[in-house]
Amino acid sequence: MTTFQIVAFYIALHLILLPVLMLRVGQVRMKENVNLGDGNKPALIARIRAHGNFVETTPFALIGLFALAMMNASSISLHLFGAIFFLGRILHAHGMAQPGAMGKGRVIGMAMTLFTFLGTAIYLLWLIFTFTIN
Secondary structure (H helix, E strand, O other): OOHHHHHHHHHHHHHHHHHHHHHHHHHHHHHHOOOOOOOOOHHHHHHHHHHHHHHHHHHHHHHHHHHHHHOOOOHHHHHHHHHHHHHHHHHHHHHHOOHHHOOHHHHHHHHHHHHHHHHHHHHHHHHHHHOOOO
């Protein structure tokens, strides 16, 4: 796989996860009979926030992966950051679905997201400042 194929792979996985999160919001909407907003229903608020958090964080992680590919980062690093972020998003969404939205998955998922952001940024900066033209 080329570095761009690796990035495309993780983009595809996230494009599959997004409608799953959307459908999970819809399930609770139907169950709670809430057509618009959150109806002040804790389960719906948690699902909406899991979806919202995904939408708020995923573009940055994928842009970071794309930037790493543009800088000829190692394939292993792209898989490492891509897989950790993807698994973190799944764990976060699952943790948000737990009563009180304080499931362990939420905390672990956010830690994995932060690791991805910081790791990607540090690796990008290292590649930028150590890049030499041959």
